[in-house]
Structure formats: structure tokens, C-alpha cells
Amino acid sequence: MLPEVGAYEADRPGYLAAGTARFGDVWQVVPKIHFLAGLDATRQVLRRTGQEFEVPRGTFALPRQARVEDAAVEAMRIRTLRHSRVGRNAATLARGAAGLADSWPTGAEADALPLLSAASARMATGYHFGPDADEVMFAEEELVELRTGLGHRYVHLPGWVPSPARLRVRRSQHRLAARIRSVVARRAGDVARRAGDDVRRAGDDARRAGAAPFGTPGGDVLDELIRACSASGVNPAVYLPFRLVTAMVAAREMVGPAAGWVLAALAEHPQWAERIAAEAVSVLPDPDDVDAGTLSRLVLADAFVRETLRLYPPNWLLPRTVALPVEIGGYDLLPGERVLVSPYLLHRDLRYFPDAASFDPGRWLDPGDGRRSGQAGGQAGGQGGGQGGGAYLPFGAGPRICPGASLASAELVLVTAFMARRHLIRRHALTPTTWGAYRPSGLRVLCRPRDLGRVAGC
Numbered sequence: 105m106l107p108e109v110g111a112y113e114a115d116r117p118g119y120l121a122a123g124t125a126r127f128g129d130v131w132q133v134v135p136k137i138h139f140l141a142g143l144d145a146t147r148q149v150l151r152r153t154g155q156e157f158e159v160p161r162g163t164f165a166l167p168r169q170a171r172v173e174d175a176a177v178e179a180m181r182i183r184t185l186r187h188s189r190v191g192r193n194a195a196t197l198a199r200g201a202a203g204l205a206d207s208w209p210t211g212a213e214a215d216a217l218p219l220l221s222a223a224s225a226r227m228a229t230g231y232h233f234g235p236d237a238d239e240v241m242f243a244e245e246e247l248v249e250l251r252t253g254l255g256h257r258y259v260h261l262p263g264w265v266p267s268p269a270r271l272r273v274r275r276s277q278h279r280l281a282a283r284i285r286s287v288v289a290r291r292a293g294d295v296a297r298r299a300g301d302d303v304r305r306a307g308d309d310a311r312r313a314g315a316a317p318f319g320t321p322g323g324d325v326l327d328e329l330i331r332a333c334s335a336s337g338v339n340p341a342v343y344l345p346f347r348l349v350t351a352m353v354a355a356r357e358m359v360g361p362a363a364g365w366v367l368a369a370l371a372e373h374p375q376w377a378e379r380i381a382a383e384a385v386s387v388l389p390d391p392d393d394v395d396a397g398t399l400s401r402l403v404l405a406d407a408f409v410r411e412t413l414r415l416y417p418p419n420w421l422l423p424r425t426v427a428l429p430v431e432i433g434g435y436d437l438l439p440g441e442r443v444l445v446s447p448y449l450l451h452r453d454l455r456y457f458p459d460a461a462s463f464d465p466g467r468w469l470d471p472g473d474g475r476r477s478g479q480a481g482g483q484a485g486g487q488g489g490g491q492g493g494g495a496y497l498p499f500g501a502g503p504r505i506c507p508g509a510s511l512a513s514a515e516l517v518l519v520t521a522f523m524a525r526r527h528l529i530r531r532h533a534l535t536p537t538t539w540g541a542y543r544p545s546g547l548r549v550l551c552r553p554r555d556l557g558r559v560a561g562c
């Protein structure tokens with residue numbers, strides 16, 4: 105058993121791919137843990153989560169009082185991350201992406217992941233908290249650092265074991281929630297004060313017309329969530345903090361590595377980088393003027409992001425616990441056993457993606473006119489209508505599908521466009537790791553300013 109564990113830890117995706125080649129689409133990795141390859145089994149597990157399968161409880165469980173969900177509030181929380189809402193706040197995200205490109209160190213190698221993770225956290229925090237973003241950023245950084253440290257440990261204890269490192273994470277999670285709680289309490293007071301007065305009415309009118317800008321009365325994501333809580337009789341200071349903690353952490357832990365893979369891919373595919381830069385020159389206005397229309401015109405950047413998420417999906421392995429007896433691939437599984445499915449391996453499976461190992465953003469474009477083919481991964485909530493016959497799952501599927509898919513996609517497309525327009529990127533080193541997210545650890549890139557005169561003429 106020990107040599108097997110060593111082989112698994114040395115190269116987890118490689119180990120699972122080799123096992124699948126040897127044993128078929130469903131096989132036992134160790135007693136009570138099965139790996140499921142292939143679209144049918146993967147779909148069954150993801151779609152039937154909440155029935156025969158459950159998401160295992162990890163260190164990041166919500167406290168009991170925050171788990172009490174009001175359907176209307178939960179629906180509102182998910183609505184605030186929808187594609188149309190993200191489009192309305194595109195300028196906030198564009199300012200973050202432009203700031204990253206403008207401040208990126210040039211002329212010397214830079215350690216890319218910390219810069220990218222901080223920028224994606226700023227974008228997501230700005231998106232949710234508007235003018236109050238700075239107040240939660242610092243606490244969120246500490247939490248992610250502790251969680252990353254936990255992921256790097258070689259020995260992984262079951263989720264319920266209260267190890268000292270886990271307790272540190274838990275305490276940090278509570279500190280961030282407390283920070284968010286104080287912002288929520290202050291905002292809830294503001295929202296209540298505004299109720300009925302002219303500012304509120306103006307905001308409501310503007311919002312109804314779909315025109316309320318981000319960060320103004322009536323247009324803020326946090327205000328919307330607080331109002332939804334109040335309308336449903338749910339205390340926002342109890343319900344929202346831990347919900348927002350998970351969103352903040354997901355944003356930093358997933359978008360940062362994804363942006364790292366994007367930079368590495370831009371460095372490896374300079375012709376694509378050049379085409380994306382040319383598109384960005386003609387499409388991108390001043391960041392303050394970026395809107396949903398801008399996003400839809402960044403066709404090449406969007407295809408590039410989708411292809412990056414196909415070959416390098418940060419959430420590469422999704423675990424489930426069996427909740428009810430179930431038969432899958434000829435195995436009878438019992439409650440308490442584990443199954444694993446992997447978007448990473450599905451995306452590299454020749455049955456679903458022709459020439460699956462090649463990095464080819466063109467597969468996401470219509471061959472005729474170079475327009476977007478099918479539906480965007482993020483825009484379609486991760487189902488990716490254009491390719492793979494439903495096997496494109498960087499954001500998962502079923503009831504636990506990633507609610508942040510549109511936000512993440514918009515952030516990544518804007519980072520791709522602004523970085524490619526401004527910089528020629530050379531990758532120098534990276535080590536793929538799979539602790540926590542699938543990430544380009546130690547990614548170092550060398551950027552120098554791109555000659556925009558040449559790009560415009562190309």
C-alpha cells in the first residue's frame with residue numbers, strides 16, 4: 105500500500121489516469137474510495153449530489169446558525185453572481201485587471217501567483233463590498249494563507265479531526281466573518297435609514313431600469329443581499345458573513361491559480377497572445393467604461409480562458425461521500441464510502457475532446473467566422489455548450505455547480521486582455537501541484553512592455 109500512496113502523492117492526476125487506463129472508467133483506488141472516469145459516471149455523481157451523494161464536510165463547514173437557509177435569500181445570493189449582474193459590474197472588475205497590468209513589475213522576473221491572487225481577491229471583494237472592500241481584504245488574506253499551509257501538509261487527517269492547524273484556520277475564518285459582520289451591520293443600518301427616502305427611491309428606479317451603477321445607493325451587491333435578508337426576515341448579520349467568507353476564499357483560491365495558468369499559456373503561445381492583444385487594443389475602452397458589451401466582444405480572450413480552464417482546471421478533483429446505497433459501473437457502493445470525479449481527466453479524454461492534449465483556443469471558435477462557438481463556459485454556468493458534449497466541467501455541474509462561474513470567467517477574460525495588451529510575457533518556471541487547487545506553483549514570469557504600434561498594425 106505505501107509505495108502506492110507514494111506514487112499517488114508524487115503525481116495524483118497521472119496516477120488516476122494510469123489506473124483508469126488499466127482498470128476502466130470505475131475502479132477502486134483504495135478500499136472504500138472509488139475513482140470514476142467517463143462522462144456518464146461523472147454526471148451521475150454530480151447531478152445526484154444531495155441524493156445518493158453528498159459533498160464531504162471539510163474544515164470549511166458553515167456554523168449551524170448560518171446553515172439555516174431561506175430559499176429567497178439563497179436565490180438572491182446566487183442571483184448577485186449571475187452573468188447579467190456580473191456584466192453590470194464589469195467596470196469594477198476591469199479597474200482591478202487594468203491595475204494589475206499597470207502595476208506588474210517589468211524587466212525582472214516576478215513571483216506571479218501572489219500578485220494574481222491578491223488582484224483576484226481585490227476584484228471579488230470590490231464586487232461584493234464596493235467601498236467597504238478594504239476592510240475585509242486583510243483578514244481574508246490571512247485565512248487563505250493558513251488554508252494553503254494546511255493543503256501543503258503531507259499527512260491529511262479526516263476533515264473532522266481538530267488538529268492545531270485546522271483550529272488556526274477555524275479561528276481565522278471566524279475573524280474574517282467578524283470583520284464582514286461589522287460591515288454588514290453598518291450597511292444594514294444605512295439601508296434601513298435610506299428606506300423610504302428619496303435616495304432609496306431613486307436607487308430602486310434606477311435598479312428597475314437595470315441602470316444602477318455599482319457602489320451607489322441601490323446598486324451595490326451587499327445592499328441587495330441585505331435587503332433580501334430583511335424582506336425574508338433573515339438576520340443579515342448572522343446569515344451573510346459565512347456565506348461571503350466562502351465566496352471570498354473561493355475567489356482567491358481558484359481564480360488566482362487559474363490566472364496563473366492563463367499567464368503561463370500566454371507565454372507559451374505568443375501568437376495567441378499577439379492576437380488577443382490586437383483584439384484588446386480594438387475592443388477595450390477606458391476601464392471605467394467597460395460593460396457587458398465589452399466582455400462579449402473579447403471573443404479571443406474568452407476562448408483562450410476556456411481552453412486554459414479545460415487543460416488546467418483549478419478544481420481538478422471533486423470528492424463525494426456516498427449517502428445512500430448505489431450501484432455505479434458494476435460496483436455496489438455503501439453509505440460512508442467515497443467517490444472521486446475529475447474535470448481534469450475528463451477534459452483530457454479523447455472520447456470528448458479531439459486532440460485533447462493540444463492547447464487550441466480555436467476549438468471554442470466557429471471555424472467560419474471566428475466567432476464564439478456554442479455557449480461560454482462561465483456564461484452557461486460551466487456546462488460549455490460548444491465543446492465536449494457536456495464533458496466541459498471546470499465549474500462542476502448539478503446542484504453544487506459553482507455559483508461564481510460568471511464572475512470568475514469575467515475576471516479571467518479581463519486579466520487576459522489587459523495583461524496581453526500591455527505586456528510581452530515570458531514564462532520562466534513553474535511546478536504543477538495539486539494540493540488544494542491545481543496550480544502553477546512557483547510561477548515566475550518576465551514581462552516587458554508590448555509595442556502597441558506593432559500590435560495595432562498586425
Ligand code: HEM
Pocket residue numbers: 159185228350351352354355358359362417418419422423497498499500501503504505506507508509511512
Ligand atoms: C476559476 C475559478 C473557479 C473555479 C475553477 C471554480 C470551480 C468550482 C467547482 C468545480 C465547484 C463545484 C465543487 C463540487 O462540485 O464539489 C465550485 C463550487 C463553488 N464555488 Fe467556485 N470556482 C471558481 C471561482 C469561484 C468564485 C469567484 C466564487 C465566488 C465568488 C466561487 C464560489 C463557489 C462556491 C460558494 C461553491 C460551492 C457551491 C455549493 O457547494 O453549492 N467559485 N467551484
